[in-house]
Amino acid sequence: MKKVEIFENERATGYNQFVETWIPNYNYFLDRLPKLLSDANGKELLVVGCGTGNEIERFVKAPEHWTITGIDPSPEMIKQANDKFHNHDNVKLFTGLVSELEIEKKYSVATLLLVLHFLDDNGNKLNLLKDIADRLVSGAAFVMLDITGDKNQIKQNLKVLRHLLPDGLDAEQINNRLSRIENELFAVSEERLSELLQEAGFEKPLRFFQSSIYMGWLTKKK
Template sequence: MNNVELFENERAKGYNQFVDAWIPNYHYFLDCLPKLLSKTPVKDLLVVGCGTGNEMDRFVHSAEYWSITGVDPSPEMVSQASDKFHSCENVTLVEGLVTDLSIEKKYNAGTLLLVLHFLEDNGNKLALLKDIADRLVPGATLVMLDITGNKNQIRQNLKVLRLLLPDGLDEAQISNRLNRIENELYPVSEERISELCQEAGFEEPLRFFQSSIYMGWLTRKK
């Protein structure tokens, strides 16, 4: 499947350590999520690409009671999430794609964190956003976090990211990873994110957060 980035083996096992090192302010961003979505009238959330459940965790432990559905195609990531939430009756995990979820059920809010930059802008990004829009009620907020920027922005912000990395990381690994981000992932410009969202049936998105190459976006289903 070319519209899926599978996280397996060491990549799945070491995922949480990896994000801690490589995404400055990631935990701050996650902590903001329940506040950002606090005006949601019915607290049922769709978490797309939920991985090991980092963002779900914030909603499980928030003051308000959320019904949370996480969907992710990587069995090893879903298995970690499932270990974490096996006793939470408000959490449903689906191993698969958004298209595996019923189109009848509509959610009142959604998240899409660190997924879109793995998909090519050849229809795959748009298809995922449309599939999400189809499963949200009108007015539902979608929060996104994604590597965003034109080539020059990404190049400059990768230099900033290098400065912010924790001490002690292996230099060869740093270079490999920076090179992979620059040349093998599929970030798009801010303008393109905006176009994609609107074409998929969302309002013009608002960039409310940035930490080096990572931008946080808020949009609403039209």
């Protein structure tokens, strides 16, 4: 059962370089997040799988004042986030799982970026989504970015991704990475993702962004 994906050593230290290389338009997506969520019913944000703090960075810089809680099971990723935000009173960071966060505290917005494809669809995806929904007020906005698509769609979009990668990458490295995405990660189809979200207590999600295999989704807690 795949419940947590461990990010440590070079995977943690080289993380920011990694996303910039392999996820075309990711910085654009991150930069627009505070604007996208500016009319949510509140500014209490939960960043699930916050990693090194890429999402948090954008909300800290936003013109509105956000109160931000970031959580991630990897101590090495949280350490990097903590180095960036230790002097921000409005940012709290936790090492652990969402299920370990107190249930009484409810948030008005949550994000889950590049996490769900690491968890299997034998209960772990659904449990994570339910754990998030349980910590949101009714009507809270929820944004996801994830590798999404059925087998054929992923195959086709991996060909697109290959064209969008920066020049100068090692051919073997590209093949290994694309093969890992196709064969080892747990992407689900758009229909299945929608089903999982609704079963977890969210409205039918809207796909509002796509960059090859990566799709951005927006929904609300029912």
